[in-house]
Amino acid sequence: MIKSKDDIRAYLRDNSCSKVKLAIVDIDGILRGKIVSADKFRTILDGGMGFCAVVFGWDMEDKSYDNVNVTGWHNGYPDFDAMVDIKTFRQIPWEDDIPFFLADFSNEKGEGLDVCPRTLLKRINNRALEMGFKSQFSEEFEWFNFETTPDGYYGQELSKTKPLTPGMFGYSILKASQKSPFFHDLFDYCHRFGIPLEGLHTETGPGVYEAAIQYGDILTAADRAVLFKTSVKEIAYKHGIMATFMAKWSEKLPGNGGHVHQSLWDLDLESNLFHDQNDPLHMSALMKQYIAGQLYCLPHMLPLVAPTINSYKRLVEGAWAPTTLTWGVDNRTTALRVLSRGKSSTRLETRVVGSDVNPYLAMSACLAAGLYGIAHQLPLNQPASVGNGYRDFSNGTLPTSLQEATAQMKESAVAKELFGEAFVEHFCNTREWECREFAASVTDWERKRYFEII
Template identity: 35%
Template structure:
């Protein structure tokens, strides 16, 4: 459950809680942090603690990547101050006597927020929306693969001969998900008890593929919940001697894993959805149309924030339910942007991100692009109908991380919504990821070249 600091204090004093995970999101959207004793958290850690500032410069392997302005060997890799956000305390029922709290990152003195920290980037996007009278509301749907092996087994086998939890496509299939229910039930109910409003889990469009859906909420809470959902899915799988993967494209022959981002704006005062207009033939307000137009305008340039890894781009295949076109349609799952809902629930679903995305960065990018569209009164083109995969006239989403990096470097749009230091930071992260892949030698190369060259 989500609890107050006072309630946490009582639970610690009653010895119901003895460990507090003081955590934050790194650049990859992973949960990082410390396990703090309940006593220390109450005595002083609830005010602030310190992490090495290299956490926003390391890659997926935790390698100290050179070339960052914010932190390097030249700066000495000092400390950053992390101030726990007391509104984010949750009890985690799947971990014994454990609670979690998320924090915000500041400079060494604890005075200035770190501009390049992922949560701060989203908070500034939300502040921008608030200044315009809007509260961004988001729901993110996460897909993942479930395996009947442990992480250790999979690693020992060099990620070969993986055993998905099903041998057939299980989209909406009740019997197959009944076989997976001991794990899925613990995941749903554990998250629900922790304070994440889970609606459902379901089988998805490939053997072993799952989806978890949660009820939409304000953008910051959704991002916080998103990283907890992914961590919980892994921890609970570990407890069941299983493994899960949130790779965007785990296997060439099957669908990738998406993170569909449903977003809307509510009026701060009335709490009503400003996207709804019953007088419009599509039920869409002018604000909504300009918001979508902004997101479409920015989509290609934003790609490093929506598809951050080399593997992300292997998901964009025709006929795979992953979009290949930068366009919108009415309830059309072949479009990059799908109009969903009606009345007060009307919203736009961005179908571009995979489940490897950092929610703070992707939410921020989409919100800021949409607000740009509103501020500049951008006009929305008519929705595209039919099979967008076969429509050769439409603009394509970037096909590779290299292409996305080039678009971000040359973009005249991104500096209008992000500070230059933030752009430089995340472009550098993408460049490093690409360079590491370019140096690698993989199984495809062995099969193709080992004997025949």
């Protein structure tokens, strides 16, 4: 087992490793990295490394932001100091077991670059530890799979790309067997890559799969979730398949969720602090405060869990994604779903989160908002929604666009308290850029609607 830098050096020597793959995660949750020689990596272990600041100065298409301060043409895009987290060591089984590590721009205490997503999560997790809580999290993803390659995809009408399997077959054993080599490679490779899955199945929609990742401490859970999305895409490529984690592929089909499951435990991980056997719903007072915190904070931080233009096309009534500020017990029509059947399994599922999120930011948002409720001892006065949560407007509704949600977050004192002013400014500026990029584009919808008749 790898526990120290000496263990890593011994592993590289004993396995005659000539190279190592490294990656950090940008603001959109995209892995940015490189392969370095084993000799170079040994020097990185001892003294850290510089990583180009441009990863926080451009968008997902490598277009340079014109509205951020952390880096840009104004300071020449310098390198920032980055540190490899040796606890993230794993081998990539579909790349000849090349060693792999995640890095970020902070130390163990979360001290470092304010805009780094992994740094933010460390800082919020340390806040939980200081309050006496260990956070146990996991994320589950839904995504579409298509029978095409990148060359084929961009060479055809995108909306007509062929799904992996036709029809609407949620939880189908038959459809899972139809492309079983890909299906089983996903499960087995993820396990070997340190992303253990609790379950993998087809979801409703053509070519849609869903995977539930095994829970763990929040930083481990976020690492697994980030690596899962890229792993799925890389494994899919090897089968002539493309996978998308877009929140909404088609207005005619359900969207892709990235639901976050969460609970707080004592520091010895012996007691689930969300469970109370004597409560009618088996919910502790702490859990109720945590839920109240999320309900209160969601409008102040929605872009962290719905970060793209496309995210808000998923958050529509009757499409298995919430639209109202609601909670319920085992209710899939509410924003927050309480699962409290067992002492160890009592947890909260935040269903607003889409599959297109940066997991570090989504989990940071969930935990920070919950801790806000505990710190401020917010009462859960809002009753649980029973039945159709889409019709429960008692606590209001969610913002309906990225532009609206970003404007609210940018001016929010609550968001700045939770995530820090520097992060809120940078992140909201990137979301405003996203809105401007969309507003400047001419869509297929416009062409079809206006080309001839207007």
